Amino acid sequence: MIPTPYLLFLGDAPDALAAKVAQGIKDWRPDNAVGQFRLPACGTTVGIDDLTLQEAWDAGARTLVIGVANRGGIISQAWKDVLIKALQMGYDLASGLHNLLRDEDDLVSAARVAGRTLHDVRVPSTAYPIANGLKRTGKRCLAVGTDCSVGKMYTGLAMDAEMAKRGMKSTFRPTGQTGILITGGGVPLDAVVADFMAGAIEYLTPDNDEDHWDHIEGQGSLFHASYSGVTMALIHGGQPDALVLAHEPTRTHMRGLPTYDLPSLEALRELSLQVARVVNPDVQVIGISVNTQHLSEGDANAYLKEVEDRMGLPAVDPFRHGAGRLVDALAAL
Amino acid sequence: MIPTPYLLFLGDAPDALAAKVAQGIKDWRPDNAVGQFRLPACGTTVGIDDLTLQEAWDAGARTLVIGVANRGGIISQAWKDVLIKALQMGYDLASGLHNLLRDEDDLVSAARVAGRTLHDVRVPSTAYPIANGLKRTGKRCLAVGTDCSVGKMYTGLAMDAEMAKRGMKSTFRPTGQTGILITGGGVPLDAVVADFMAGAIEYLTPDNDEDHWDHIEGQGSLFHASYSGVTMALIHGGQPDALVLAHEPTRTHMRGLPTYDLPSLEALRELSLQVARVVNPDVQVIGISVNTQHLSEGDANAYLKEVEDRMGLPAVDPFRHGAGRLVDALAAL
Numbered sequence: 001m002i003p004t005p006y007l008l009f010l011g012d013a014p015d016a017l018a019a020k021v022a023q024g025i026k027d028w029r030p031d032n033a034v035g036q037f038r039l040p041a042c043g044t045t046v047g048i049d050d051l052t053l054q055e056a057w058d059a060g061a062r063t064l065v066i067g068v069a070n071r072g073g074i075i076s077q078a079w080k081d082v083l084i085k086a087l088q089m090g091y092d093l094a095s096g097l098h099n100l101l102r103d104e105d106d107l108v109s110a111a112r113v114a115g116r117t118l119h120d121v122r123v124p125s126t127a128y129p130i131a132n133g134l135k136r137t138g139k140r141c142l143a144v145g146t147d148c149s150v151g152k153m154y155t156g157l158a159m160d161a162e163m164a165k166r167g168m169k170s171t172f173r174p175t176g177q178t179g180i181l182i183t184g185g186g187v188p189l190d191a192v193v194a195d196f197m198a199g200a201i202e203y204l205t206p207d208n209d210e211d212h213w214d215h216i217e218g219q220g221s222l223f224h225a226s227y228s229g230v231t232m233a234l235i236h237g238g239q240p241d242a243l244v245l246a247h248e249p250t251r252t253h254m255r256g257l258p259t260y261d262l263p264s265l266e267a268l269r270e271l272s273l274q275v276a277r278v279v280n281p282d283v284q285v286i287g288i289s290v291n292t293q294h295l296s297e298g299d300a301n302a303y304l305k306e307v308e309d310r311m312g313l314p315a316v317d318p319f320r321h322g323a324g325r326l327v328d329a330l331a332a333l
Numbered sequence: 334m335i336p337t338p339y340l341l342f343l344g345d346a347p348d349a350l351a352a353k354v355a356q357g358i359k360d361w362r363p364d365n366a367v368g369q370f371r372l373p374a375c376g377t378t379v380g381i382d383d384l385t386l387q388e389a390w391d392a393g394a395r396t397l398v399i400g401v402a403n404r405g406g407i408i409s410q411a412w413k414d415v416l417i418k419a420l421q422m423g424y425d426l427a428s429g430l431h432n433l434l435r436d437e438d439d440l441v442s443a444a445r446v447a448g449r450t451l452h453d454v455r456v457p458s459t460a461y462p463i464a465n466g467l468k469r470t471g472k473r474c475l476a477v478g479t480d481c482s483v484g485k486m487y488t489g490l491a492m493d494a495e496m497a498k499r500g501m502k503s504t505f506r507p508t509g510q511t512g513i514l515i516t517g518g519g520v521p522l523d524a525v526v527a528d529f530m531a532g533a534i535e536y537l538t539p540d541n542d543e544d545h546w547d548h549i550e551g552q553g554s555l556f557h558a559s560y561s562g563v564t565m566a567l568i569h570g571g572q573p574d575a576l577v578l579a580h581e582p583t584r585t586h587m588r589g590l591p592t593y594d595l596p597s598l599e600a601l602r603e604l605s606l607q608v609a610r611v612v613n614p615d616v617q618v619i620g621i622s623v624n625t626q627h628l629s630e631g632d633a634n635a636y637l638k639e640v641e642d643r644m645g646l647p648a649v650d651p652f653r654h655g656a657g658r659l660v661d662a663l664a665a666l
Contacts, residue, residue: 133558133590194530195523197562222565225466225612229530229566236558257466263611274604278596279558 002094002119002184004032006065007056007086008048011079012041013068021096022046022067025182028157028172032184034059036067039078053086063119065181066095073098075107084110094119096177121180123191124200131198131237133279138208141330142240143218143289144272146262148227148255150248151291151319152218153179155326158318159244160215162327169212173204175234179217189219189230197230201237213330214238218246222271223263224254232275239279242330243272245313248291249303265311286329288315335427335452335517337365339398340389340419341381344412345374346401354429355379355400358515361490361505365517367392369400372411386419396452398514399428406431408440417443427452429510454513456524457533464531464570466612471541474663475573476551476622477605479595481560481588483581484624484652485551486512488659491651492577493548495660502545506537508567512550522552522563530563534570546663551579555604556596557587565608572612575663576605578646581624582636598644619662621648 006025013019026033026046035051046067051059064086070076075083075097083093087110095101101118102108111118119125141159143152156172157179163170172179174186187200205214216238220227245268254260263271269285276283288307292300300317308315314325339358346352359366359379368384379400384392397419403409408416408430416426420443428434434451435441444451474492476485489505490512496503505512507519520533538547549571553560578601587593596604602618609616621640625633633650641648647658 130589131559133587133593135592190526190528192527193523194525194527194563194566195560197527198559222608223611225569226464226531227528228569228608228611229562229564230527231562232555232565233527233562236561254466256463259468260466271607274607275555275561278556278561 003062003092004184005034005061006032006063007051007053007061007091008033008036008046008067009064009079009082010036010038010042010044010046011066011068011076012039014043016044018068018070019044019046021069021178021181022065024178025065025067028161028182034061037064037082039082053082053089053091057089057091061091063092063094066093066097069097075099075101075104080106083107087111087114087116090114090116092117092119094121094181096121096181098122121177122188124188126203128192128196128200128203130195131202136202136205136207136239137210138212138214139241140205140214140216140238141242141244142216142235142238143244143246144231144235144268145218145221145246146223146265146268147221147248147251148224150246150251151289152246155244155246155289155318155323156215156217157182158323159326159330162323163213166327168331169209171212171214173214173216175201175204175217175219186217189234194229197233198237201234205238216240222275223268225257225260235272235276236279240276240283241280242284242286242333243276244326245269245272245285245288246291247288250294265307269311284333285313286333287313287326289326290315290317292317292320336395336425337517338367338394339365339396340384340386340394340424341366341369341379341400342397342412342415343369343371343375343377343379344399344401344409345372347376349377351401351403352377352379354402354511354514355398357511358398358400361494361515367394370397370415372415386415386422386424390422390424394424396425396427399426399430402430408432408434408437413439416440420444420447420449423447423449425450425452427454427514429454429514431455454510455521457521459536461525461529461533461536463528464535469535469538469540469572470543471545471547472574473538473547473549473571474575474577475549475568475571476577476579477564477568477601478551478554478579479556479598479601480554480581480584481557483579483584484622485579488577488579488622488651488656489548489550490515491656492659492663495656496546499660501664502542504545504547506547506549508534508537508550508552519550522567527562530566531570534567538571549573555608556601558590558593568605568609569612573609573616574613575617575619575666576609577659578602578605578618578621579624580621583627598640602644617666618646619666620646620659622659623648623650625650625653
């Protein structure tokens, strides 16, 4: 686990997209973010106080999180002074960038001298077990997508937040870099060695109270030729009781695979249930999460109604309309 | 690739089971094995000449392959004198053991001095790409199992050998340690990082002649909670044109998962086709390979006939009866 709360390092992020990790932390775990730190070249904000390293430390921050992504996932030389100063003050550093903190000699050296830890959330730090397939107590919900990057993480975070608001027992279980930085822990599934993928998910979602829900962050798609194995391991390691189908209706082909069409929601439902029943015969699809960001309000509502009628399941965009109806469906199970 | 031919090191293998890697090489690639090397404590043979390091070198051997597996996959101290002597003479070493050659300081040092290579086939030595899902030329056949360890590697090797005998174009493509040692190259899929699994299989089975068949070694099972993600990546990276269903009829539960029943052959056919059609709509199941080693000849034949009638597909045990009928079915595609 990464020590919380954080100071969010936005560096020289030129725009909101470059700061989306920091924004995710601020949106979903505001208690984890005491403030932001921007360099003079920064062109965006996540809408919280600008604090110095000392002010944030005094406010309780114990990790400086690199909340900016640049082209290539590089750790910029322009950031180094601040990062090294933070280590010297007693901060840990955390990053989900492709280039690793641990590969930067000056950071490694400063961390060693200060006795601090460099958290590269892109690589696993745990020796995960081989999955044993045993039934665990508690309930689990997983979003499965027609494609990659259709809103599965957002769906899980929104359902978790809605359940927390209602006083229901719920935990979001990250399986990717952004989710791990948001919550401070999780499994970077795409970087786990093949034999241990399902075991890593069992490890991530242990026994729990019978009325507790884990919202496991989805990855990839059973229909995505590049990443379907990751999705499969997620389903079999996660043993979901409930599935949410996730879709982005304006996508013209599978992400990164121009020769592949997206599957229908019906095909996704059929294959996901068939696969999930291997580990949990009682699994049910409880709703559909549609990412309507590229549709007007009118088009989005028309599309959602059409899908809802066709599939006989609640269809919502949790970003536009909240996850309330998905949580209603979970609670009705 | 591992330099061939080999001298097979049986070490102190107490019985045939402990020497099964060496036996596999001798059975399937006899041209790769100029002889065997046994220590005084060895209690078995693979039925080829015992040669000294010098005799084998003179016969052309260029790699000493550790063809023995002991409990825990340890590199025994009792083997070290021979292994170091071999390196000094100019041999490479190859091993599929859990403990790596490269973690033995004395072997690393001897290899460096002699300018030789230590081949640990359990770990990938290639930076595999992310799968692109593009259709490749040539044909591919994959065995998918109701469970792990039901004879998928054997099926692929037997079909490859039968096609070679008939003068058909064919290559066995290993995805596990034993297969890699048998042929001298391949992808240790269970050790590949999740995001690159399917890409590793695309890399393993590149474009080829239109009438050439790759026999891709199967792994795991879509129904095995621990390893299904590996199988999924194998299907989507492999883009098989033909599937063979593999089964062991006396298994009472999934291997290593005492609470899981095996799926029916019908369920395996249905799910495998559904998954494989994502990347190749024309894929067909061409036959069934049954491992009947625990059945009498009479029971085996009765079982095969029953399966054949029920499934409407040729059902054979390639070990008992050869892979001829499976190759007939492939050739008829």
